[in-house]
Amino acid sequence: MEVTGETLIQLGFNPGKWFSEAITHANAHQLSGDALVKYLKSVEPEYISLLDEARPFHMNLRAEEEGEIDNVEKVRATMDALMRIPTTIEGAVMPDACPTGGLGQIPVGGVVSTKNAIHPNMHSADICCSVMMTNFGHTDPKTVLDTVHALTHFGPGGRKDPFALEVELENKLRSNRFTNNERALNFSKSHLGTQGDGNHFTFVGRSAQTGETIMVTHHGSRGLGAAVFTKGMKTAEEFRREISPETPKHNAWIPYDTDEGKEYWEALQWVREWTKLNHTVLHEATARSLNHDPSLRFWNEHNFIFKEDDVFYHAKGATPLDDKFVPDSHEQLRLIPLNMREPVLIVKGNTTANNMGFAPHGAGRNISRSEHRRRNSDRTPEEIFATETKGLDVRFYHDEIDITELPTAYKNAATVKAQMTEFGLGTVVDEILPYGCIMAGNWQKNAPCKRKNRRR
Ligand SMILES: Nc1nc2c(ncn2[C@@H]2O[C@H](COP(=O)(O)O)[C@@H](O)[C@H]2O)c(=O)[nH]1
Numbered sequence: 001m002e003v004t005g006e007t008l009i010q011l012g013f014n015p016g017k018w019f020s021e022a023i024t025h026a027n028a029h030q031l032s033g034d035a036l037v038k039y040l041k042s043v044e045p046e047y048i049s050l051l052d053e054a055r056p057f058h059m060n061l062r063a064e065e066e067g068e069i070d071n072v073e074k075v076r077a078t079m080d081a082l083m084r085i086p087t088t089i090e091g092a093v094m095p096d097a098c099p100t101g102g103l104g105q106i107p108v109g110g111v112v113s114t115k116n117a118i119h120p121n122m123h124s125a126d127i128c129c130s131v132m133m134t135n136f137g138h139t140d141p142k143t144v145l146d147t148v149h150a151l152t153h154f155g156p157g158g159r160k161d162p163f164a165l166e167v168e169l170e171n172k173l174r175s176n177r178f179t180n181n182e183r184a185l186n187f188s189k190s191h192l193g194t195q196g197d198g199n200h201f202t203f204v205g206r207s208a209q210t211g212e213t214i215m216v217t218h219h220g221s222r223g224l225g226a227a228v229f230t231k232g233m234k235t236a237e238e239f240r241r242e243i244s245p246e247t248p249k250h251n252a253w254i255p256y257d258t259d260e261g262k263e264y265w266e267a268l269q270w271v272r273e274w275t276k277l278n279h280t281v282l283h284e285a286t287a288r289s290l291n292h293d294p295s296l297r298f299w300n301e302h303n304f305i306f307k308e309d310d311v312f313y314h315a316k317g318a319t320p321l322d323d324k325f326v327p328d329s330h331e332q333l334r335l336i337p338l339n340m341r342e343p344v345l346i347v348k349g350n351t352t353a354n355n356m357g358f359a360p361h362g363a364g365r366n367i368s369r370s371e372h373r374r375r376n377s378d379r380t381p382e383e384i385f386a387t388e389t390k391g392l393d394v395r396f397y398h399d400e401i402d403i404t405e406l407p408t409a410y411k412n413a414a415t416v417k418a419q420m421t422e423f424g425l426g427t428v429v430d431e432i433l434p435y436g437c438i439m440a441g442n443w444q445k446n447a448p449c450k451r452k453n454r455r456r
């Protein structure tokens, strides 16, 4: 009987590139029964198994009240599963941690170091989600917010009036297999100067130290990053089948010491450069419109992979404190937003025994968006908005309130700040006190397909 791929799968072997040569050999020698199994065992690749025990991780997170226990336990459980992936070295969990996806997926607020391995799912689709600030001196905060409101773009899709993509960066994108495709290249142009949706924002406030007006933008790499992520996951899956089929798909990795690994790492750097430009064009356009020469601008990513020799630090919603991770660091300063009613923190810090060189990237959530909606179903969005944004100038770009972005949707900011101090996760050197902000809002409510459904 002819030996096929199906025969091998039924015998319990994992499909991979080795199948084709083994099938040819088995048929040429008419192998069957024990002889076939013996031969297949002798040529089957040696797979990397999951670790029997989880590698160590630091829980810089503690439940302070009843409602937080469930979240903390879920974060611990997912880290326990994740730290059995054979590439892992060490992990850390930040006070803003919350689970995302199934068991074994890196939580938001998680840091995992690996040896010679890049795990695309540990940076997820919004590669290099980040925050940038510009100091506008003593310009009136409302004037800054009005000015950026007229210039920015929130919601799905791209701009009708895109900013120009630098030729040098376009050439870089065209030189890499993960970015040189129509989808990624189109996004790199049409999405430049866009902020997307969800919890991305433009925030304006005043420095607690100097009273100067500071603008902070929060967004990532938009369609370009998502396109790179899709390709990265596909490549990682090809490796997973060949080297560690026992590893769950969501934790597949690309070995760095391969052509694909080196090129994926390079693609991540181009995405980082593009994302920085995506913030910068908005900050520069605002400064030009205000005819103001800004005194200070800096940024930091909080959803990225950082490399030190052959060790890769995956930070899924964590702020790199240590300058070894940040090539364009300004005086070691980093930005950590909390919610629209709270200050954006300006922090500094170093690597310690338990922080792996990172701090939280925000407040995080104890409950999902849908649970938050359920708990507030007894009040109208307008009532909730009025209570939660009193005294602030809060705007939704698409004119529809998104209650899942209001302050009570997030963890208690005071608790997160207290745990930053308790676990040594950076020192606050200044705070940007809120004047107001712009977010996408619930743009789906008036999306054409929703309107059509409502008419039915
Ligand atoms: N200052 C503001 N901070 C906000 C707002 N909405 C959310 N957030 C915080 O940002 C972090 C980062 O979110 P992620 O998308 O990178 O995971 C989040 O944990 C919140 O604490 C806002 O409107 N203003």
Ligand SMILES: [Mn+2]
Pocket (backbone or CB within 6 Å): 129, 130, 218, 219, 302, 303
């Ligand atoms: Mn972010």
